[in-house]
Amino acid sequence: MRQIERERERARSMGLGREETRRDEQRFPLFETEEAKGTASRISYKLYVGSIFVGVCLILVYRAIYIPREGEGRWSWIGMFGAELWFSFYWLLTQSARWNPVYRSTFKQRLSQRYENDLPGVDIFVCTADPIIEPPTLVINTVLSVMAYDYPKEKLSVYLSDDGGSDLTFYALLEASHFSRHWIPFCKKFKVEPRSPVAYFSTASQSGRPNAINKDEWSTIKKLYEDMENRIETAVKSGRIPEEVRSKHTGFSEWHSGISSRDHQTILQILINGRDPTAVDIEGAALPTLVYLAREKRPQHHHNFKAGAMNALLRVSSEISNGQIILNVDCDMYSNNSESVRDALCFFMDEENGHEIAYVQFPQAFNNITRNDLYASSLRIISEVDFHGMDGNGGPMYVGTGCFHRRESLCGKKYSKGKVEWKQEIQSKTDNRTSNLEERTKALASCTYEENTQWGKEMGLKYGCPVEDVITGLSIQCNGWKSVYYNPVRKGFLGVAPTTLAQTLLQHKRWSEGDLQVLLSSYSPLLYGHGKISAGLQMGYCIYCLWAPTSLPTLYYVLIPSLCLFNGISLFPKISSPWVMPFLYVMVVHNAYSISESLHYGETLYGWWNEKRMWVMKRTTSYLFALIDTVLKLLGISNSAFVITTKVSDDEVSKRYQQEIMEFGGSSPMFTILATVAIIHLVCLVGVAIRVVINREVGFLGALILQVLLCGLLVIINLPVYQALFFRKDKGCLPSPLKFTSVGLAILACLIPLY
Numbered sequence: 001m002r003q004i005e006r007e008r009e010r011a012r013s014m015g016l017g018r019e020e021t022r023r024d025e026q027r028f029p030l031f032e033t034e035e036a037k038g039t040a041s042r043i044s045y046k047l048y049v050g051s052i053f054v055g056v057c058l059i060l061v062y063r064a065i066y067i068p069r070e071g072e073g074r075w076s077w078i079g080m081f082g083a084e085l086w087f088s089f090y091w092l093l094t095q096s097a098r099w100n101p102v103y104r105s106t107f108k109q110r111l112s113q114r115y116e117n118d119l120p121g122v123d124i125f126v127c128t129a130d131p132i133i134e135p136p137t138l139v140i141n142t143v144l145s146v147m148a149y150d151y152p153k154e155k156l157s158v159y160l161s162d163d164g165g166s167d168l169t170f171y172a173l174l175e176a177s178h179f180s181r182h183w184i185p186f187c188k189k190f191k192v193e194p195r196s197p198v199a200y201f202s203t204a205s206q207s208g209r210p211n212a213i214n215k216d217e218w219s220t221i222k223k224l225y226e227d228m229e230n231r232i233e234t235a236v237k238s239g240r241i242p243e244e245v246r247s248k249h250t251g252f253s254e255w256h257s258g259i260s261s262r263d264h265q266t267i268l269q270i271l272i273n274g275r276d277p278t279a280v281d282i283e284g285a286a287l288p289t290l291v292y293l294a295r296e297k298r299p300q301h302h303h304n305f306k307a308g309a310m311n312a313l314l315r316v317s318s319e320i321s322n323g324q325i326i327l328n329v330d331c332d333m334y335s336n337n338s339e340s341v342r343d344a345l346c347f348f349m350d351e352e353n354g355h356e357i358a359y360v361q362f363p364q365a366f367n368n369i370t371r372n373d374l375y376a377s378s379l380r381i382i383s384e385v386d387f388h389g390m391d392g393n394g395g396p397m398y399v400g401t402g403c404f405h406r407r408e409s410l411c412g413k414k415y416s417k418g419k420v421e422w423k424q425e426i427q428s429k430t431d432n433r434t435s436n437l438e439e440r441t442k443a444l445a446s447c448t449y450e451e452n453t454q455w456g457k458e459m460g461l462k463y464g465c466p467v468e469d470v471i472t473g474l475s476i477q478c479n480g481w482k483s484v485y486y487n488p489v490r491k492g493f494l495g496v497a498p499t500t501l502a503q504t505l506l507q508h509k510r511w512s513e514g515d516l517q518v519l520l521s522s523y524s525p526l527l528y529g530h531g532k533i534s535a536g537l538q539m540g541y542c543i544y545c546l547w548a549p550t551s552l553p554t555l556y557y558v559l560i561p562s563l564c565l566f567n568g569i570s571l572f573p574k575i576s577s578p579w580v581m582p583f584l585y586v587m588v589v590h591n592a593y594s595i596s597e598s599l600h601y602g603e604t605l606y607g608w609w610n611e612k613r614m615w616v617m618k619r620t621t622s623y624l625f626a627l628i629d630t631v632l633k634l635l636g637i638s639n640s641a642f643v644i645t646t647k648v649s650d651d652e653v654s655k656r657y658q659q660e661i662m663e664f665g666g667s668s669p670m671f672t673i674l675a676t677v678a679i680i681h682l683v684c685l686v687g688v689a690i691r692v693v694i695n696r697e698v699g700f701l702g703a704l705i706l707q708v709l710l711c712g713l714l715v716i717i718n719l720p721v722y723q724a725l726f727f728r729k730d731k732g733c734l735p736s737p738l739k740f741t742s743v744g745l746a747i748l749a750c751l752i753p754l755y
């Protein structure tokens, strides 16, 4: 029905001079950008910044004037001065991301009125790397959720890059291709949301079957899904594909004996060829193209991790579907909104401003955050505050998932003014029979293809950096393009956040290390970006690039005041001195503002406190190790082994996660540092208490009160560490050898004389 109506309308409008109505409509943009200027919250923000700035200046003045004499803590004092200088500088940097935030909204209705029949092709890249860490069922749920986008199916192509080269993942994708013939029409008919089957059925199991859906159809599709899931899990458990399945699809013959995940030929299988008229769902409607790719891997060739996989996908897809827009998602990040493609197109296709936009980044959001966000993994302030600020300064970073790209800008084209041609025609080469297409395309994913080309340098994603996405996004912006941050209330993509402390710390180590390398690379936002992107955006990048170096002043500020307290050395003004005011003011107001901000974005008070704890923990471990590793690499000593393994059974771990009990349960240098620091604070605080009680001394406290306060706060922050050290008996506590080491180290630290 709809189709006919649309056709009729089209004919009518053509008769009436379609061009004219179009031009008329085009005065209304497809997206809108709102600045937050002048609102009450902006005014209070500027007051806050102004007053903190004055406070910080006073603190620095105090430090400079009152440097103590030799022998009275002169060097400790100068160290404090240095740390405070760094924090002041870093705090100024962070304001660049808060100064001018912008908020975007889209008009999908207008998009579909103007362009419904002229929408461009969209290629979706899903990347997976390991069938154990990223189970095949997780992967295919993501794939199914993007295959079911509300978008003309003949213009949609989904590519799965499997760097694990696993026949289990291939098998799961094959099953998914069969299931999609039922799932896609079901989604369309009942406007199902979200379109990841497992997410859909689990929300539906909480709220019951939606009334609109016929009971039979519901149970049929649910059973189909569960049967498929069972077959896949059985295969995964046994590690083998059933013989009768293997014999049915020639693709399996690629996994002959003697291939491994690090050594195999290119495996390219087009599971659904969208151009094949027989590839239809159970209602006879077109299906999206679905491709499995495991690029060639050989031990003697460096594979460049995810960047290498993405570049292989870029080439392979250019031959098969060549969509002008590319969506890149991680395999654990399913689509939570079937209209996200249309949202993104509202930016790219806007007549006025669309031509300069290279990518549209959606926030990273997660579906398994506990109520109080124990590990601060929701990255709430980054996604709700910082990225809007970067957007106001020229565009957010590309974070490697949930991002729509214009193909040409990702492939290295420089921005040039001019209208974009949106191609309707999906490339039609001479011979598009599936097997021929596969044969022709395979060579593009070989190890040697990139030799002596610009791939990884000027074209595609950049090689040689652990955060290939950030550096790629930056170079796109330096090529003159803009980017857009689109953060709707209902999140477009939901992923899985780390659920243990070790994973969280490791993730942040990787990020901070990568970001520091970006700063030191030839694409540094400071040098390379100079004159190419705005100063505000350069500062915005530096917030992240300087995560790792910030570890040193933080470690200093966390340790030295407490140790000086233990030694009776005063580092702050006396309680009776007026100079105590700026310290108290900055501390109280800064935290009060931060609390109000967190509460505003839906965090709980306890969640805010957890975030502060993680702030300390990340800075004293992840960032520190990232810094050390980077320095070692610069010195030519690479690959230190700071990798953590957790070996506790999954059920127990996830139960503790649900109960928000911090997970240690393993030995790692990071945990040793955390435990040592925590014990030092305890010893220092107890030491002072003993002096007060035994010696009946109180007088000396006047000069040390701020240090007592700081040390006390750190003790409270570290409560979970003490529990894990001394009280807990479960498998998530800290192991005994580590306890002894850290107690020993802490005692040593307290014995060091300070000057």
Ligand SMILES: *[C@@H]1O[C@H](CO)[C@@H](O)[C@H](O)[C@H]1NC(C)=O
Pocket: 193, 194, 336, 337, 365, 489, 490, 491, 492, 494
């Ligand atoms: C995901 O989508 C559902 C609707 O399907 C919505 O109710 C929910 O709020 C979304 N989740 C997030 C985190 O936005």
Ligand SMILES: CC(=O)N[C@H]1CO[C@H](CO)[C@@H](O)[C@@H]1O
Pocket: 367, 368, 369, 370, 496, 499, 654
């Ligand atoms: C992979 C994973 O840990 N998923 C969990 C995320 O959190 C939800 C509930 O918060 C669990 O149900 C998932 O199992």
